[in-house]
Amino acid sequence: MLKHTLQTHTSLKWSQGKKPKKIGRLKQAKRKSKAQKHNLEQISTLKETKRAMLNIMEDLEIAKNMLALEKAKDEAMLASIGEGLIAVDTDRKVIMMNKVAECVLGWPIKDLMGSVLTEIPLVDDAGNLIPLDKRPTTIALATGELTKVNYYIVKKDKTKLPISITATPIKLENKTIGLIEIIRDVSRELEIDRAKSEFVSLASHQLRTPLGIIKWYLEALENDECYKNASAEIRKYIEEISTSNERVLSLVRNLLSVSRIDQGNVKDEPQSVDVTSVVKEVIDQMQIVALKKHIAIHCKFPEHSLPTINIDVLRFHEVIENLINNAIGYTAPYGTVDVFVDKVDTNLLISIKDTGIGLSNYDMQHLFTKFYRGEHAIGYNPEGTGLGLYVAKSYVEGWGGKILVESIETKGATFTITLPILKQEKL
């Protein structure tokens, strides 16, 4: 090695155009030990590097094992989730699904992985195919919002299964990068619903029979000659019985309506409706009641005629009647009801404002649910069924519209309905 060093030194000097100096023996020895030291250092560095690499490899091994464990845990969690889970990317391709999804969908995982999810047919209960743009996958990816629907999936063996699908977008830095869809077999729920509705239908028919009998017999009594000569007290008693009977009949009727709405049995008969004229009609009808209570109904209608919309006229009439009835009913004598109809952007707006008992925040949150009656409302008008607004909301939302309420307790309430003019949803 030393020779090599010397030779290198020599040739280096010659290449530099210098005559190599003669290197003394001491210098030679010094150079030798320096080189040896250098080599030792290099060896030591190599050894260190090797040790470090071994450590890194160990760490990597540990990390790899941890990852494998995490992955196994995730897979175990996924497999144990009692609901079907499918993850899709922005091209609607299935990137992951669990065993439950396989069972519910009736399509094996191997068939679906990497395939476009929306190729599996979905139908409604009439058997109509749900088009691509109405699929929850498409809607959730497009809107970036949670989408929940109920449809029937057509399994690989061609049978249909009712399922509920909740599609939740996965967001990374505010951009949708995929979806998680949770699917659930709802056949049992549907059966229970059906049994409930059948029961309500049967019960309401069974209830109406004796109630109807009471109604007519009371009428016969009232029309009887003897009744005309009866004491005021007797007549009052008969009147009370009659009124109570009508209340129960009304409740049964409402229960039936609600049950039909729940069942989705409401077959709207859409026709071209001039909203302003229906509202005017209802106000005319309600004038007598309003006058009795000395309540003034003020109307503000647009001068130009508004575009007609395609909705069920009887149901719309029912909704407006309901709201104006409430407005009059919950307002003390000498109060006012303001009715306003107009077009705002692409919607028709109908608002009914009263100076009545108003609603608390709690009331407003629960108002449109079945049977809800505010505390003050019950005190003011014990006869309400708590169903009118539930029915109204169902109808309005079925027409693609919204119903909102604003109120200050004891000062009054304003109910506003908006109905879209273009693109009517058919029921």
Added chain:
Amino acid sequence: MKKILVIEDELAYAKLLHDQLSNGGCEVITAPNGEEGLKQAYAIKPDLILLDIIMPKLDGIEVLKALRADAWGKEVPIFILTNVSEPKVIVEGMNNSATNYIVKSDIKFMDLLWSIKNTLKWGDTSEKNTNR
């Protein structure tokens, strides 16, 4: 005298209809089920039939169909008088040529009476006698 056939299984309804319509000056015959009702219809050939739907032996819709298939039955006015307000059933009734579909618990008796009088061209229908 006008003849009215009441096909109704609920005794209380049958009795009331019988009494009120008889008092009004009609001959009222009642039948407690669909089978009996059909028999009576062909036997006495009434001027009007009041027909319930939910009945034992033969329900109202079947009676209606049978009557409308008959040469005489095709013409007789038939009021369906029921407490079923299921839209499907109403449509079925009207599709099978019922003259009227009346939900008992939704109508005042006097209004029913007016309808009957009007159809039979019987008695004073010049002013609708509604007790409001």
